[in-house]
Amino acid sequence: MSTVGVAGAMTIALALAGCGGGGSGESSADTYGFPQTTQDDKAEITVWVDADRSSAADAFKKANPGVPIKVVTYDGSANGSNSFRTKMQLFDRAGSGWPDVVFSTQNNDAAWASQKSNGKQAFAAVLSGGLVAKATLDGFTPGSLNPCTVDGKTYCLRNDLAQVVLWYNKELLGKFGYSVPTTWQEYQALGEKVAAEHPGYIVGTVGDAWTPEVFFWSSKCQANNITGPKSVTVNTDSAECKRAATMLDTLIKNGTTPNVSVFTPEFVKKYSGKVLAMPGPAWYAGAIFNNPQSLNVPKGQLGVAAPPAWQGEPAVTGNVGGGTWFISSHSKNLKAAEKFAEFVTTADDYQVNLAPGYPAYAAASTKWVQKQESSGYYATDLQPIVKAGTEIWDGWGSGIFSQEAIWAKTMTPAIAGGKSLVDLLPQWNTAIKNQAQVDGYTVK
Numbered sequence: 280m281s282t283v284g285v286a287g288a289m290t291i292a293l294a295l296a297g298c299g300g301g302g303s304g305e306s307s308a309d310t311y312g313f314p315q316t317t318q319d320d321k322a323e324i325t326v327w328v329d330a331d332r333s334s335a336a337d338a339f340k341k342a343n344p345g346v347p348i349k350v351v352t353y354d355g356s357a358n359g360s361n362s363f364r365t366k367m368q369l370f371d372r373a374g375s376g377w378p379d380v381v382f383s384t385q386n387n388d389a390a391w392a393s394q395k396s397n398g399k400q401a402f403a404a405v406l407s408g409g410l411v412a413k414a415t416l417d418g419f420t421p422g423s424l425n426p427c428t429v430d431g432k433t434y435c436l437r438n439d440l441a442q443v444v445l446w447y448n449k450e451l452l453g454k455f456g457y458s459v460p461t462t463w464q465e466y467q468a469l470g471e472k473v474a475a476e477h478p479g480y481i482v483g484t485v486g487d488a489w490t491p492e493v494f495f496w497s498s499k500c501q502a503n504n505i506t507g508p509k510s511v512t513v514n515t516d517s518a519e520c521k522r523a524a525t526m527l528d529t530l531i532k533n534g535t536t537p538n539v540s541v542f543t544p545e546f547v548k549k550y551s552g553k554v555l556a557m558p559g560p561a562w563y564a565g566a567i568f569n570n571p572q573s574l575n576v577p578k579g580q581l582g583v584a585a586p587p588a589w590q591g592e593p594a595v596t597g598n599v600g601g602g603t604w605f606i607s608s609h610s611k612n613l614k615a616a617e618k619f620a621e622f623v624t625t626a627d628d629y630q631v632n633l634a635p636g637y638p639a640y641a642a643a644s645t646k647w648v649q650k651q652e653s654s655g656y657y658a659t660d661l662q663p664i665v666k667a668g669t670e671i672w673d674g675w676g677s678g679i680f681s682q683e684a685i686w687a688k689t690m691t692p693a694i695a696g697g698k699s700l701v702d703l704l705p706q707w708n709t710a711i712k713n714q715a716q717v718d719g720y721t722v723k
Contacts, residue, residue: 312408312432313608314400322612323347324379326619327363329355331635332382332438332602338629339622346615355384355602358488359681364391371399379610380619382438383603386426390679392605393429394508404608407433410617415625420668423639426677427603429508436624438602439636440644441560442586442667443493446568449582449658451480451555460556463498463587467526473555474533482556484546485527485694486539488683489599493558496597496675497586498523502711505676511715512723515708522589524700531694538694541567547574558586560599561664565635569656582659586667595672601639637664644668679718685710 309315326348328336336350356363363383370376392403404410406427416424416433420440427435445466447459455477460466470482485494495502500520504512514520530536539546541563551574557563564583568576588594604624610616623629630643631650638644648661689710693703712722 311410311613312405315613316609316611318613319611320614321347322615323349324610324612324615324619325349325351327351327353327378327381329353329357329382329384331355332623334633335382335623335629338626338633339619342622342626342628343618346618348615348619351378355382356388357384358687359385359684361681361684363388367392367402368396371396371402377402377607377609379607379612379616381605381607382623383605384600385681386598386601386603387677387679387681388603388605389427389429389434390505390508390677393432393434400608402605402607402609403434404606404610404613404616405432405434406436406606406617410606410613411436411621415621418625418641419639420641420644422669422671422673425673435603435605436620437639438604438624439562439630439634440639440668440671441562441599441601441636442664442671443497443558443560443597443599444586444663444667445556445558445584446554446563447556447582447584448554448576448580450580455555457555459582459584460587461585462590463522463526464590466556466558466587467529469556470530470535471533474535477555478534480553480555481535481537481550482530483536483558484539484541485531485536486543486546486691487541488687488691489560490690491682491686492597492599492675493560494523494527494597495520496672497558497595498589499595499672499674501674502707503675503678503682505678506723509719510721510723511676511678513708513711513715515704515711520704521701524704528700531700538691541573547572551575560601561637561667562600562635564651578656579658581657583657583661583663584659585663586670594670596667596670597675598671601636637668678715678720680711680714680720682711685714 326336330352340348354360354362363381393401395401407416419437423437423440424433427433427437457469460469473480473482498519500523501514501517506512567573568581586594586596604620606616606620625640625643630638630640631646638647648665652661690703690707715722
């Protein structure tokens with residue numbers, strides 16, 4: 280029920296039917312497959328972004344000075360805060376107040392935003408019924424719009440892909456005589472060697488809420504198999520879940536994958552210059568490694584490799600965020616709202632020139648990679664990121680509930696208390712099932 284993607288050239292959407300040149304008028308009830316309010320293509324649109332997407336809004340305003348726009352900054356539902364959904368429910372009750380476009384850091388919002396709530400119209404506008412041109416939708420990287428797709432209809436546009444790859448310090452690996460691991464078995468062996476020969480150096484972390492998306496998703500762990508709008512299969516007792524947990528137990532115990540968040544002062548102080556390898560999303564490059572406020576890895580040291588495979592199996596990988604843009608079905612100016620959503624996801628002005636992450640839109644992603652490689656910062660080319668974008672395992676879905684929030688509440692404190700991940704798998708299973716049922720899912 281989810282799809283992720285990157286794609287081609289920007290296409291300006293068709294003007295709203297029945298909205299004559301700049302005035303207002305009643306469009307047909309469901310021109311694009313959803314009920315619409317009276318349209319006014321001169322009405323101001325309100326756009327909600329997180330702080331990191333402020334530059335996207337600025338780029339749009341610069342390129343489209345004639346479009347009236349109000350920009351509001353909020354937390355972007357970061358770390359599963361659910362603020363986007365909570366606020367829209369308040370507006371549903373009030374019968375007004377909805378923003379025209381919303382950015383979310385989460386990939387699970389289409390699951391609720393596409394559905395009626397308490398008899399009220401679904402917040403998200405259907406984009407694949409003509410509101411966004413088919414050529415534009417087809418331009419996204421295959422699979423990238425999966426998280427936006429419910430029952431065959433597309434409800435959001437993907438901002439960037441957050442495919443997990445293996446980051447590594449080429450200089451340090453060479454100095455210590457280590458090879459880049461190509462399998463998870465080799466990765467574990469590397470961690471064991473590092474613990475014995477270079478204590479204090481690390482090969483990853485388990486301190487962030489997206490740990491399951493980095494390690495368990497790429498192991499094909501059946502923790503989050505969304506099989507329908509309201510159905511999920513959860514089985515953390517599988518061999519695929521256990522092998523990832525067993526590996527992590529070994530590396531947590533020997534100190535090479537500490538339970539410390541990469542976004543803490545403790546991490547920066549303790550591990551600057553000490554990261555040999557780090558499985559993590561594409562956006563780690565700018566957020567952690569090439570960031571003076573974080574690890575600040577010098578030019579020419581950071582390399583990137585394909586996500587490890589489990590021996591004897593094709594490589595698959597996970598995804599950590601990436602972000603989604605929604606257009607409100609309540610918008611009085613769908614034409615401008617669509618223009619904004621399309622611009623921030625496909626236009627070079629933002630996605631190539633300013634965006635820190637790997638664009639979901641294919642044409643922009645190609646140019647983004649070329650720009651990053653031409654900077655001379657990386658010790659390798661970035662083609663492993665491109666390939667990983669096509670290897671995200673489709674057995675990990677995008678349900679209403681946040682796996683990150685469940686992990687942070689259930690697993691992170693237990694890991695801090697010294698408990699084994701293998702022993703915690705049943706507890707994780709129960710927590711996922713309970714939260715899914717609270718959100719109205721049938722759990723198998």
